[in-house]
Amino acid sequence: MSLSIIESCVNCWACLPVCPSNAIYEAKPHFKIDAAKCTECDGDFAQPQCASICPIEGAILDQLGAAINPPGSLTGIPPSMMEAAMAEIRAR
């Protein structure tokens, strides 16, 4: 049972101090979760703390590898709008 942090993490530090299990550590190129220590916050909090403060959609995955905060869920930007904007910028 463990969450994981993937490469879209921007190393913002927000998750590290809120983890009740001291499972998160600073690493290169991005922060990581020690799978042996992560409890998914079970017994401490109703929601996994790291995924409740992380500002980056897709940076934290559940034990099945699915993004806890999928595209659009935090910023409110519809994924299609984001894609269109990025495509436009690339075309410049």
Add this chain to the structure above:
Amino acid sequence: MELTVLGDNAAQNSAGGGCSAGSCGSTDHQVSHLPDHIREKVENHPCYSEKAHHYFARMHVAVAPACNIQCHYCNRKYDCANESRPGVVSEVLTPAQAVKKTMVVAANIPQMTVLGIAGPGDPLANPEKTFETFRELSEKAPDIKLCVSTNGLALPDAVEELAKHNIDHVTITINCVDPEVGAKIYPWIFWNNRRIKGVKAAKILIEQQQKGLEMLVARGILVKVNSVLIPGVNDEHLKEVSRIVKAKGAFLHNVMPLIAEAEHGTFYGVMGQRGPSPEELSELQDACAGDMNMMRHCRQCRADAVGMLGEDRGDEFTMDKIETMEIDYEEAMVKRARVHAAIAETLAADHAKVSAPVMTVAAGTRPVQMAVATSGSGVINQHFGHAKEFLVYEASPNGVRFIGHRKTDQYCIGDDTCGEKESSLTTTIRALEGCEAVLCSKIGFEPWDLLEAAGIQPNGEHAMESIEEAVAAVYLEMAKAGKLEQAVITAAA
């Protein structure tokens, strides 16, 4: 009629649409209503005093990466675009590095008197890092003032600790007092171990901000309020914000323009929310000025910017360079005290000076905005191509008043290696929209032609002259040349 410098004459008041002396930066008039202990803090403060900011410098250290809320104008992949310059990711320092950097800069730039922690996240969402930096600096460099900027969510819990470190002032970013408006600005907050969204989140944030503001004022800590002007979202609402925060004891309200570009990947940027035009910003600042001390000289400095007005010497003080520098701070403090005393003398002399430029223009002559390139000391002393920001002044029959800053992406880097020279120059010219002249110490042929084509008259004839006097002189020349007769001037093609 007499053309005076408004800041020096509190009795001046212009007719409708113009400016009252009280709305121009924190002029003497503006701070005169404040209690003595606050006025003392303000008068020589580079962030608060329009005069002092020509002579002193401030810096920020980026020690606080984490944030506890999301704003629609921010993308955490970059530094906050609105508190700082967009797209520039600052080097996050440990508290020990930040202390060393601050002391090295203070020793090398004695005018540096204020150290701020503003990010790149929220300083109070990183209490250990922020407070450790403050604790060490109060001990090792007692001649440096400390300040902190926050979104306010964690502020009530931090007030006690802030009071302990003898913080000079706190800036709270307050964009709204109505949760319905707030829900359009803040998609979520992290609160009591949960992510909370929508109106409920905005309501909690607003309550915490207001509570924090009240607690700071009760403790006698100076509070400045920053607001980001978001057209169609909080523009009208900011007038109410201004009223409320002033009633609660904030002593300055600084309205900043929204910066939103699709490439920043922010909600506002991607969704096409526009920022305000310089005119809209100016109008809102004028509208709020009746209720509030407005601060027009805020430069939305980059979170890790270093240096005097108009410059960023950050490159001289990167961490790898700092690690190799040794300083004797005891010795530096002696030099700093000498420099500060000299500046205080200059400011006092300036204060006593009654010789405002005296000239005549007909009442009813239309006002003109002019941009000025300066690197401090209140004089025109910067090359057009070296200016990273311009000061904008308005000349009218009532005198000369400071309006605000326009930032530009510096296009001239000393040599010609920059391939985007043309387009950056265009950006600079766009930043000067609404100005009819630009006063600088020197200017090249190419920008001269482009400025003229854009209807902005370049002027390098007043190098090393006092800004107010030069602006007044150019205004009078324009009046004499008959350029100010028609109500609206059309750009010379």
